Amino acid sequence: MRHRSSCRRCRQRHKRCLTNPGSPQCNECELAGELCYYEVKPQFRFFHRSSFRRRRSKPQSKEASPSPAQGRNSSSSPNQLIDFRDTLPHQSPNIGTERNNTNKSASNRQRRVSYDDLAHHPWPSPMADPPSLHDPQTPSPQAIFHVTTQSDYPNQATIDFTHSSPSTSPVSLGVPAPSSTPLSFTEREAYLMGVYIHQVSLSPDSCDEERHFATTVPKLALEEPIVLYGIFALASRFDEIQTKTQSDVESTQYHNQCLELLIDALSKPPETYGVPLLTAVVLSRLYEEFDVGKDTQFYHLKGTRNLLGFNAITKSAQNGGLAEAVCWLHLHQVIYISMVHKQKPDLYLEIFKTFQSYDGNSDRSHVNRAVYLLARVLREFFSGSSDISQVWTQLEKELDDWYRGIPRSFQVLYETPINMTAGRTFPSIWMLSSLQVMALEYYYASRAIICLYRCNSGGGQAFGFDAMKARKSNEESILYYLRRSIGLARGNEYFPGAYYMPSYVLFLCKHFSFCFCEIFGLHHEGGHLIRDPIERDHCVQFLSDMADRVPRESYKLIQTLQKEWAELDGLGN
Known part of the structure; x- marks a missing residue:
């Protein structure tokens, strides 16, 4: 029929x-x-x-079908x-x-649909039934976008680029079909994407006015599965740390999927390397940083460094956009490794001076120049050479020029001063945005490291009264810059990334005497920069608050500081 x-x-x-x-x-x-x-x-x-009315008034035969107009309101206009x-x-x-x-039985299977179906059904529904696998109109798996169902999660944390199914609900008339095939995530995956955009990306975008990691990277993930897996792994690990979840099965599964695609992409010729691969490697490096206890090999950090050696990647970064933002984030990661693990930055720094955002008067340019200067300071700090006084003088001059050239937007909005009697050992410094916070923190860190070098070099004299006087002066300067960094974090708690740099400086100052004794063979007088008991307690409280606000474990640093403080107090100041 x-x-x-x-x-x-x-x-x-x-x-x-x-x-x-x-x-x-x-x-x-x-x-x-x-x-x-x-x-x-x-x-x-x-x-x-x-x-x-005339039609209604005419008699109708019983055999005739009723008029469609019967039953209408006769009082209509x-x-x-x-x-x-x-x-x-x-x-x-x-x-x-x-x-x-x-x-x-068919409603529980994953369904596939042609592009023609999707054009007529712009809003997908996960409850539609699948067509037969023998249907010749069914597209191939390569043309399908498939996302795992919630029932399979997290035992099967796999996401393929397939198309979503059409809706079984009636399609609204007059609603245009989307220009591209709609996507469909599980509830958990949509939640992880939101965690990445609204929480995780705050730190990578801290020095980027355009917020590439919150805007461009999620869009790229919809086209590149290698980036999508990287986002899910990073957001899942972040959520596990924030919720204090003991199991890391979910984030590990996503990370393994990303690694498989990374291995496959790196096995191809270098001409095929592009921004998606560079972005995925940097996201994987962020994933490594979340696990401080196992962060010792720096696989993805070295991988990003190697990728920057290819002309295709370098030219793409020099043109600006996401590629440049990823490179600057990589420099932040190199600085973190250098300060925490006390090693020279393993990176060709001069390439960053060729980027578009290095020169200019924008806030982003000022921040990037501060980041670049800190990387140069660390390179000289861990170079192992004691006869570099001219280099340090040049670095100090460049830092002075940078500070004098910052715009009005980098000025402090309000500052609550230190009041030891009131138990306020650190100031509270309020800034305009995260860019200004990061710029000043990197500036203070550069100044503290230069003073750290001067403190142990004795101002050109290794022994005697002048050396001790110079050392005391530099120790006070280091404490001043450390307090300013902590004050920036305290005054701008809306930005969790402000907690990182003060902890790095604190970690570096904890080892400065022993580090320089090994490098220069200097005599160690004993004692520690932070000697006041109240100030020590506030440092511990600051590190504890950091563990609650950012996905970075700090209890090991707290235990080490308390142990060394006890030993130094036993030896006497």
């Missing part, structure tokens, strides 16, 4: 819509295992009220629109039950 109008599936495929007597579905939909939909298009005709709909195709009264029973 053939209906007056074809179902949706047959009409899209230009096929004859035939239905067996008593069957709720046409033959094509029954073979495909899909529900059969008949869309009724309303037709409208104009009728004058007078003529309409002239020239009104009267809805005449085609008669619906014959269907069983229990069609909903029959369809559910027919497709009960």
Whole structure:
């Protein structure tokens, strides 16, 4: 039996819509295992009220079918629109039950749909039924975007680039279809994407006015699975640390999927390397940083350094955009490794002076120049040479020029001074935004490291009164810059990334005497920079607050500081 109008599936495929007597579905939909939909298009005709009444007044035979206008309100206005709909195709009264029973097993399978279907169904629904695997119209797996269902999560944390299924609900008339194929995540995956955009990306975008990691990277992830897995792994690990979840199965599964794609991409010729690969490596490095206890090999840090050696990556970064933002984030990561693990930055720093955002008067340019100067200071600090006084003088001059050249937006908005009697050992410094906070923190860190060098070099004299006087002066300067850094973090708690740099400086100052004794063979007098008991307690409190605000473990640093303070107090100052 053939209906007056074809179902949706047959009409899209230009096929004859035939239905067996008593069957709720046409033959094509029954073979495909899909529900059969008949869309009724309303037709409208104009009728004058007078003529309409004349038609109603004429007698009708009992055999004649009732007029479509019967039952209308006779008080309607002239020239009104009267809805005449085609008669619906014959269907069983229990069609909903029959369809559910027919497709009960098929509703649990992952369904695939052609691009034509998606164009007519812009808003997907995960409850639609799949077509038959033998349907010749079914596209290949390479043309499918598949996201795991919530029931499979997290045992199967796999996401393939497949298309979502069409909606089983009625399609709203007048809603245009999207220009591209709509995507569909599970509830957990959508949550992880939100965690990355609104929480994790705050730190990578701390020195970027355009916020590439919060805006451009998620868009890139919708096209590149290697970036998508990197985002899910990073956000999952962040969520595990914030919620103090003991299991890391979910983040590990996502990270392993990202690593598989990384290995496959790196096995290809260097000409194929691009921004997605560079972004995925940097995201994987952020994932490594979250696990401080196991962060000793720096695999992805070395991988990013190697990628920067290829001309395709370098030229892309010099043109600005996401590639440049990723490179600057890599420099931040190199600085972190240098300060925490006390080693020279393993990176060709001069390449950063060729980037677009290095020169200029924007806030981003001022921040990037401060980051670059700190990297140069660390390179000289851990170079192992004691005869570099001219280099340090040049670095100090460049830092002075940078500080004198900062715009008005980098000035302190408000500062709560130190008050030891009130128990306030650190100031509270309020800034305009995260860019100003990061710029001043990097500036103070550079100044503290230069004083750290001067403190142990004795101002050119290794022994005697002048050396001790210079050392005491530099120790006070280091404490001043450390307090300023902590004050920036305290005064701008809306930005969790402000907690990182003060902890790095504190960690570096903890080892400065022993480090320089090994490098220069100097005599160590004993004692520690932070000697006041109240100030020590506030340092511990600051590190404890840091562990609650950022995904970075600090209890080991707290234990080490308390142990060394006890030993130094036993030896005497």
